[in-house]
Amino acid sequence: MNAKEEFIQIYKENIHREGADAFLEFLEGPHSDFFTAPASTRFHGNMEGGLCAHSVHVYHCLKDYLDRQRVKEIYKMSYSDETIALVALLHDVCKINVYKKGTRNKKIDGQWRQVDVFEFEDDIPFGHGEKSVYMIQPFMRITREEAFAIRYHMGFSGSDPVNNVGKAFEMFPLAFALSTADMEATYFLDEQV
Secondary structure, X not given: OOHHHHHHHHHHHHXXXXXXXXXXXXXXXXOOOOOOOOOOOOOOOOOOOHHHHHHHHHHHHHHXXXXXXXXXXXXXXXXXXXXXXXXXXXXXXXXXXXXXXEEEEEEEOOEEEEEEEEEEOOOOOOOOHHHHHHXXXXXXXXXXXXXHHHHOOOHHHOOOOHHHHHHHHHHOHHHHXXXXXXXXXXXXXXXXX
């Protein structure tokens, strides 16, 4: 099963709230490149389809994190399958339609060659996590904890003041869990070309 098929299967099996079908139609439609976009320009998932693959990786990492005995028994973290799928699969929808194909010169075996790259060009510069929340909400209602998890999924690696990130993690443990899953997927599972 490829990443797109797995994404759609997880989405349809778990996300059932009003508007979920319409959001999936948007993701698959002509105004979205979600399933073909890279996850970044030069780093993790920097190839066609990387964004979808990254989202699926984050889902599996989040599920695994939340299944840990310590997380359940000591941290008392428990979330519905719908919440887990929603925040993991949709945390980076802010990256839809922001990567354009381009070229640059790269030295390969001592010779300069033109190589294909992705360039970042955001026509809706609303931020990162906050843009994902902004894009989801017209389609479906999300809880406050889901919104904070998506908003702060970059954790301390983002440009937010550390006090804000720490406070969000304290108030909404799902934000910490999603950030942890995002970092694990980024650094250990996502491909880089």
